[in-house]
Amino acid sequence: MPTPRSLRRTNPITFVLGAILLFGFYIFFFSSPSDDLPSTSTNGQQKKTASNALSPPSLPFRKPKSNNNNNPPPEVVHYYMSNLTTSRDPIANQETVLILTPLARFYQEYWDNLLSLNYPRSLISLGFIIPKTKEGSQAYALLQAQITKTQSLPKGKRFASVTILRQDTESPLQTQNEAERHKISNQKVRRAAMAKARNSLLFTTMGPTTSWVLWLDADIIETPPTLIQDLASHDKPIIAANCFQRFHNPETNSPDSRVYDLNNWVDSPTAKELGAKMGKDDILLEGYGEMPTYRSLMVWMKEDGGDPGKEVELDGVGGTALLVKAEVHRDGAMFPAFAFYHLIETEGFAKMARRLGWKSWGLPNYLVYHYNE
Known part of the structure; x- marks a missing residue:
């Protein structure tokens, strides 16, 4: 029933x-x-995540689930910026380094080389920005797998923090093929997008305890393990390594190397005259026969058996392996996504830094190597 x-x-x-x-x-x-939300230890350091969006910015911020008025106010964090140093001996002075990489493709050799750097990982934070493209999503998955593996190691072998941003602007190119990337017709729009990506990455990840920023391209696959210490030992506000590319030379049937990064240069009267005749939104480009500038390029200053510590003052820099004192960026030097004195992106950054009183330098005999597609 x-x-x-x-x-x-x-x-x-x-x-x-x-x-x-x-x-x-x-x-x-x-x-x-x-x-x-994470608790705060007795010495004032945050555990796991930041309790507010700015303290410190190198840690992830978790939004509270509730919007009521019962949320505790964020704690006040004091940073004594006068105690922050950028010295010739960054390891002895426990100086933190932020390695920033715009990443459209993932190369395992890049990650392996990054792990080979012998600067203490506890003093290194990593930042990546990846475009929202199919190729970018593939790169993200491969990068995330390596990060998970590395950050699962014992504490002394992990990086201090890792930040990954997905780029919020449209990618101007449909492919990252090397030939397509370097077409002169693509340069202004491509490098403007690169400048925006660099600025987004920089402004999001640089914290109040960052001493140095190392810009390292995602296709740099070979550097000395002492890269950070070597560049910092010159105590320059901006300093660039010389970028070459290894390849198999069919003429000699043997391994060889060739120049790659042409954006490290000393200006010329010809380039200045070209700029004076240009429209305000036009940019000068290096390495194209259609636009001969006759600048002195650092790649051609390399000397066989030359002193790797030799310095040259530069007017333009590339971003393949570029060490910058964080105070230069804090002073306002960024990567213009527009024609700045007819320069754009990294070369525009060098010009902007010079206008702020910071000089750029290069090491013609200190080599890093680019992936050969």
Whole structure:
């Protein structure tokens, strides 16, 4: 015989289930969000995540689940910037380094070389920005796998922090093929997009404890393991390594190397005259026969057996392997995505830094190597 409807409504099991459901809703809506936020240790350092969006910016910020007014106010964090150093001996002075890489393709050789750097990983934070393209998504998956593997190692072998941004601007090129990337017709739009990506990455990841910023391209696959210390030992505000590319020379049937990064240069009267005749939105480009500038390029200053510590003052720099004192960026030097004195991106950065009183330098005999597609 079926149970009358009135009895089913008053069944004790129905009341118990209803009470459990109500309790669950109460916990979800009215519990304090502080349970989801990290605690602060007695020495003032954050655990796992930041408790607010700015303290410190190198850690992820978790938004509270509730919008009620019961949220505890964020703590006040003091940073004594006068105590921050950028010295010739960054390891002895425990100076933190932020390695920033715009990444459209992932090369395992890049990551392996990054792990071969012998600067203490506890002093290194990593930052990546990846375009929202199919190729970018593939790169993201490969990068994430390597990060997960490395950050699962014992504490001394992990990086201090890793930040990955997905680029919020349209990619101007449909492919990252080397030939397509370097077409002169693509340069202004491509490098403007690169400048925006660099600025987004820089402004998001550089924190108040960052001493140095190392810009390292995603296709740099070979550097000395002492790259950071070597560049910092010159105590220059901006300093660039010389970028070459290894390849198999069919003429000699043997391994060889050739010049690659042409953006490290000393200006010329010809380039200045060309710029003076250009429209305000036109840019000068290096390495194209259609636009001979006759600048002195650092790649051609390399000397066989030359001193790797030899310095030259530069007017333009590339971003393949570029070490910058964080105070230069804090002073306002960024990567113009527009024609700045007819220069753009990294070369425009060198010009902007010079206008702010910071000089750029290069090491013609200190080599890093680019992936050969």
